[in-house]
Amino acid sequence: YSNQYAVDPSLDPLDKGRFLLATRQFNDAKQSFLAVLQDPDYTFNYDEVLRSLLVITTRNQQTPAEGAEMFEKILASAKLPEEDAHLVSLWVKELRAWSKDQQRSGPDDLARGEKLIVSGASTGIDFYQNDVALLRGTALVQQQLDQGAVPAEKRAHALYLLGFAYMQLPLFFAESWAEMYLEQCISEFPGSKDAKQIGRAHV
Numbered sequence: 001y002s003n004q005y006a007v008d009p010s011l012d013p014l015d016k017g018r019f020l021l022a023t024r025q026f027n028d029a030k031q032s033f034l035a036v037l038q039d040p041d042y043t044f045n046y047d048e049v050l051r052s053l054l055v056i057t058t059r060n061q062q063t064p065a066e067g068a069e070m071f072e073k074i075l076a077s078a079k080l081p082e083e084d085a086h087l088v089s090l091w092v093k094e095l096r097a098w099s100k101d102q103q104r105s106g107p108d109d110l111a112r113g114e115k116l117i118v119s120g121a122s123t124g125i126d127f128y129q130n131d132v133a134l135l136r137g138t139a140l141v142q143q144q145l146d147q148g149a150v151p152a153e154k155r156a157h158a159l160y161l162l163g164f165a166y167m168q169l170p171l172f173f174a175e176s177w178a179e180m181y182l183e184q185c186i187s188e189f190p191g192s193k194d195a196k197q198i199g200r201a202h203v
Helices: 013-022 027-034 039-059 062-076 082-097 109-121 131-146 152-167 177-188 193-201
Strands: none
Touching: 013 027, 013 177, 027 039, 027 062, 027 082, 027 152, 039 062, 039 131, 039 177, 039 193, 062 082, 062 109, 062 177, 109 177, 152 177
């Protein structure tokens, strides 16, 4: 439904990118965000723009090789703050590793999503989590839920996994998705193991 939404010509490149992303016009959103990264007036917003580009690459288009190439070009052409440049270099490595993963979607996607979320949330020796793995994991679990492919006995755990994952990604999404999924888990499955775990974590 992307072409139903016309872009207000008065929008600056950042707001244009936000609008295009919100209306799922992903290729146009990428081009607008890439333009922002070439304008030093938006340096304060680079962090948001880079994360938006990673969300498009991992969750929406799922194009790891193309994404790695895009971020390598950003590192070469944009004058990123040191912290942003370090994060992007990590994403390139994570995207390259993903591009070599030969696994295809299938009935084990919920288990794969959980594995990615758990491993992504674990910080390495540099104390950085794996954002690419976390975002990939949320995409897999969300897809299983949307398709009705999650068995009833595993639905509580799927909701918990999404809530847990989004808690690790507060800078990526303006929406309170972590709270939404955790509350949904508790309301739908109040006595479940996952609901009790949420309760203990928030005591």
